[in-house]
Amino acid sequence: xxxxxxxxxxxxxxxxxxxxxxxxxxxxxxxxxxxxxxxxxxxxxxxxxxxxxxxxxxxxxxxxxxxxxxxxxxxxxxxxxxxxxxxxxxxxxxxxxxxxxx
Amino acid sequence: xxxxxxxxxxxxxxxxxxxxxxxxxxxxxxxxxxxxxxxxxxxxxxxxxxxxxxxxxxxxxxxxxxxxxxxxxxxxxxxxxxxxxxxxxxxxxxxxxxxxxxxxxxxxxxxxxxxxxxxxxxxxxxxxxxxxxxxxxxxxxxxxxxxxxxxxxxxxxxxxxxxxxxxxxxxxxxxxxxxxxxxxxxxxxxxxxxxxxxxxxxxxxxxxxxxxxxxxxxxxxxxxxxxxxxxxxxxxxxxxxxxxxxxxxxxxxxxxxxxxxxxxxxxxxxxxxxxxxxxxxxxxxxxxxxxxxxxxxxxxxxxxxxxxxxxxxxxxxxxxxxxxxxxxxxxxxxxxxxxxxxx
Numbered sequence: 528x529x530x531x532x533x534x535x536x537x538x539x540x541x542x543x544x545x546x547x548x549x550x551x552x553x554x555x556x557x558x559x560x561x562x563x564x565x566x567x568x569x570x571x572x573x574x575x576x577x578x579x580x581x582x583x584x585x586x587x588x589x590x591x592x593x594x595x596x597x598x599x600x601x602x603x604x605x606x607x608x609x610x611x612x613x614x615x616x617x618x619x620x621x622x623x624x625x626x627x628x629x
Numbered sequence: 630x631x632x633x634x635x636x637x638x639x640x641x642x643x644x645x646x647x648x649x650x651x652x653x654x655x656x657x658x659x660x661x662x663x664x665x666x667x668x669x670x671x672x673x674x675x676x677x678x679x680x681x682x683x684x685x686x687x688x689x690x691x692x693x694x695x696x697x698x699x700x701x702x703x704x705x706x707x708x709x710x711x712x713x714x715x716x717x718x719x720x721x722x723x724x725x726x727x728x729x730x731x732x733x734x735x736x737x738x739x740x741x742x743x744x745x746x747x748x749x750x751x752x753x754x755x756x757x758x759x760x761x762x763x764x765x766x767x768x769x770x771x772x773x774x775x776x777x778x779x780x781x782x783x784x785x786x787x788x789x790x791x792x793x794x795x796x797x798x799x800x801x802x803x804x805x806x807x808x809x810x811x812x813x814x815x816x817x818x819x820x821x822x823x824x825x826x827x828x829x830x831x832x833x834x835x836x837x838x839x840x841x842x843x844x845x846x847x848x849x850x851x852x853x854x855x856x857x858x859x860x861x862x863x864x865x866x867x868x869x870x871x872x873x874x875x876x877x878x879x880x881x882x883x884x885x886x887x888x889x890x891x892x893x894x895x896x897x898x899x900x901x902x903x904x905x906x907x908x909x910x911x912x913x914x915x916x917x918x919x920x921x922x923x924x925x926x927x928x929x930x931x932x933x934x935x936x937x938x939x940x941x942x943x944x945x946x947x948x949x950x951x952x953x954x955x956x957x958x959x960x961x962x963x964x965x966x967x968x969x970x971x972x
Contacts, residue, residue, distance in 0.1 A: 534804050534830040539842040541860075543928075546842075555787045555860060586840030589860065594664050601679070602658055616665065624874055 541586025545575045549582050556592045563592065569606045571595060571613065633740045634703035635681035635694065643695070647686065654682040680737045683745075690745060697744065709743050785848035785857035793864045794831055796871055796878070799925050800901040802833035809859075827859075834927040835863045837873055871900065876931025878924045883940045884908060889916075897935055899923060906935060914939035 539546055553560050564579070566572050572591050574582035594616075595609040604612060636643050639653045660666060661674040668674065684690045697709060792805055808826045829843060840862050847857025865873060872879040882897055892910035896903045897920070904920060916937045924931020944950045963969070 530806060530826045530828050532828045533843060533846065534828055536830070536843060536846075538830060538832050539844065540832060540835075541840040541842055542836065551858075554784075555789070555858070586842075586860075587838070589840055590838070590862070597664055598662070601662055601675075602655065612665070621874075624872065 541589070545583035545585045547584040547586065547588065549574075549579060549584075552584050552588060552592065555589055556596065558592065558596060565606060566592060566595060569610050571606065571610045630707050630739050630743060632698065632701040632703060632705045632707035633677075633681075633738060634698075634701075635684050637703055638677050638681040639685065641685075647688070650682070650685045654678060654686070658682075676737070680741050683737070684741070694744065707740065782852040782854040783850060784854045785850040787857040788847035788859045789862070790859070791862045791864055792829075792831065793866050794835075795866050796868050796873060796925075797900045798831060799835050799863075799865065800833065803831045805829055805831055829861065831863065834876075834925055834930075836876060836925065836927075837863070837865045839863045870898075873925070876925040876927050877934065878931060879934045879936060881938050882906075882935045883938050884912075886939055886941060889914065889937060889939050899933065904933075908937065912937055 541547060547555070549560055549563060553563055556563075563572075567574060567582075572584060572588040574584050574588075576582045591613060594613060595606070598604050598609045598612060599606075636645070639650060639657065641649055641653045645653070657678050658675065661668060661671045661678060663671050663675055666675075684694050701707060788809060790807060790809060792807060794803055794805065806826060806828045808824055810822050810824055827846065832841065835841070840860055843859040843861070845856045846859035849856050870880055878900070880897065880899070882895070884893070884895065887893075888895065888908055889912045890910065892912075893908050895906055895908060897906050904923060906918065906920060908918070914937060918935045918937070920933040920935060922930045923933035942949060944953055
């Protein structure tokens with residue numbers, strides 16, 4: 528089997544600085560830009576940059592967008608509910624980590 | 630093929646109303662949703678629920694299922710009778726749930742497939758499946774839009790995968806070999822899976838859950854379109870000694886009572902090699918000491934927190950026993966003084 532050696536290839540670190548554009552985030556999550564904008568308005572993900580063309584997202588936003596997409600599809604929660612669920616899940620993860628059962 | 634009892638999966642009676650079915654599904658879906666649930670078998674249970682609901686929520690599919698399933702029990706060997714579906718017209722192809730990708734529906738059982746699956750077509754969904762590999766990770770998601778336009782140039786899909794690394798790798802950086810699988814339609818229109826093995830560099834200083842991207846390493850484009858990108862999510866393998874939060878690392882350090890009491894210089898084993906650390910005199914068990922900048926490297930690097938854990942030497946030997954007695958006589962120490970004073 529051929530192994531493509533990519534170890535010399537530049538790696539974009541997506542959590543060091545926000546690098547993902549609105550378009551890249553849409554493509555990576557297979558969702559429409561309008562829906563991403565709703566998520567930003569709801570405060571679920573926070574881009575840097577003021578105008579939409581300047582928006583840049585952290586890699587963590589990828590995870591949040593996908594979770595919201597699944598929660599909405601599978602459980603029928605609305606955006607406010609998904610935002611609340613995400614916050615509570617973050618809190619649970621922090622607490623689990625603190626008691627060392629991550 | 631085993632017969633599946635969708636009513637039992639949802640925990641409802643066979644004569645349940647559509648509303649009861651919906652309520653049962655919603656309740657169980659919240660309990661077993663893989664994003665929320667901590668149940669060990671959440672993934673499998675959730676898929677089973679989705680499949681059962683996909684059939685029972687649709688009156689037409691439910692009727693067909695009831696007819697085919699008359700007298701069947703879960704787990705029983707099952708073949709659908711020929712032409713069992715005459716007179717039914719399943720609207721919208723096999724999968725009606727909006728937003729379900731090919732990847733999700735592929736998770737449905739053979740039993741489902743044999744009744745409502747492939748031969749009825751996926752409608753316009755197309756194919757396009759992504760990602761998993763050999764290093765103990767697997768995850769993929771895609772909506773497969775890339776095959777719908779023939780002849781036009783289409784950008785390849787982005788590829789997502791998880792990579793598990795040891796904490797030590799986050800300190801030093803590492804190379805990982807992963808195998809990605811993707812679906813491809815050949816000239817005859819058949820679905821073929823294609824494997825790609827990649828060796829990628831995990832940069833030094835990554836955090837738990839962090840994402841990195843390799844541009845142009847996703848699915849190849851069609852008709853001269855550019856390739857998609859490869860997104861990797863870094864996961865730390867659980868470690869017995871270390872706990873990680875962001876770039877900060879916490880480690881428990883066992884110490885002898887006299888090391889804690891008198892102070893000592895001890896060697897702390899760390900992911901990037903051991904470090905000498907001074908324990909201040911009069912330390913108690915549970916004291917947290919900080920080794921600045923010794924967490925996961927970065928700008929700025931994390932810190933390492935060392936939690937002292939005083940471990941008592943066993944008092945089985947007589948001379949040790951005598952030493953404990955002597956300490957008791959000299960120290961005049963009551964650890965419960967506060968409690969006894971009622972505070």
